[in-house]
Amino acid sequence: MCGRYSVFDEESILEMRRIVQEVEKNFTPAEPDAVQGVFTPEGGVSFDLSPIKKGEIAPSDSAPVLMPLPDLSGYRAVPMRWGFPKYGNEKGVIFNARSETAGSLAPFRRSLRERRIAVPSTGFYEWDKLGGTRRRFLFRPAGETMTYMAGIFNLFSDGFGEYAAFVILTRPASGVIARYHHRMPVVLGKEDVAAWILDDRATDRLMQKEVPLTAVEA
Numbered sequence: 492m493c494g495r496y497s498v499f500d501e502e503s504i505l506e507m508r509r510i511v512q513e514v515e516k517n518f519t520p521a522e523p524d525a526v527q528g529v530f531t532p533e534g535g536v537s538f539d540l541s542p543i544k545k546g547e548i549a550p551s552d553s554a555p556v557l558m559p560l561p562d563l564s565g566y567r568a569v570p571m572r573w574g575f576p577k578y579g580n581e582k583g584v585i586f587n588a589r590s591e592t593a594g595s596l597a598p599f600r601r602s603l604r605e606r607r608i609a610v611p612s613t614g615f616y617e618w619d620k621l622g623g624t625r626r627r628f629l630f631r632p633a634g635e636t637m638t639y640m641a642g643i644f645n646l647f648s649d650g651f652g653e654y655a656a657f658v659i660l661t662r663p664a665s666g667v668i669a670r671y672h673h674r675m676p677v678v679l680g681k682e683d684v685a686a687w688i689l690d691d692r693a694t695d696r697l698m699q700k701e702v703p704l705t706a707v708e709a
Contacts, residue, residue: 494586496615496640497629498545498554504636510611511545513568514555518542542570548612550574550586556642556657557609559688566688571608572656576647588643590660590677590698599658602643603694608657609684610640616709617671629709630668632678632702639684641677641698662698667706678702 500511519542544552556571574584575598585598593599614631615638631638644657660677668675677698679687686693 494550494616496548496610496612496638498543498548498611499613500545504613506637507611507613510555510557510568511543514543514570515541518570547616548573550584555611556644557611557639557684557688558644559607563689566609566685568611569655571644572654573659575645575656575658576649584656586658587661587674588658589674590641590662593643593660598645599643602645604691606644607688607694608642608644609679609688610642610657610659612638612640614638614707614709615640615676617668619671627709628671628706630675630704630706632680633705635681637681639679639681641679641687660698665701667704671706678704 498507498511500508502508542553543555548554550573553570553572555568557566558569558571559566574586577583577585588596588599593603612631613636614629616627616629619626619628641660642657643660644655646653646655648654661674662677664671664673664675679697680700680702683693683697683700687697
């Protein structure tokens, strides 16, 4: 957990639509020929004009995140790859980090101090494994169409150049999510997004703050 979340930019979800449009305006090359191939987890190459994926987001996908401006006067939306590479030749990526231990572990310690981001989404997914059928549910704050998750990022090299990647911080599950999984993302209230990204003093408090969620079958 969290292994899947959604980015839907329908007209009715104005906040996500604005974020997606900001990323595509600032990071999509004007000429399609200028778009570089993106390696997929299956080993293929995808040539997509958009710098991000929309719909269901999985580890290794590029998705919009909110990161601080260089002068820390605010934040902006940028594309970033979900998942830190694993050490050595091990396949796959590390896409979550436990909030309780991230501050003491080498892969995450500096990022938690200096490279915090918010991951905008229209909800994250979990599966009901208790009944006879496997059902999927979408979770987001009550009465909201947006879900902001706390993340951290770092810079890596893949042999072609440097790229930024992020992980989502998790915490012990509480409330409605506890029925479906023992872990959940650190969910940020909309009012806390700027503080999470920019205010070092708010980090510990926001990793422990409870944001009530609702579940909708998806």
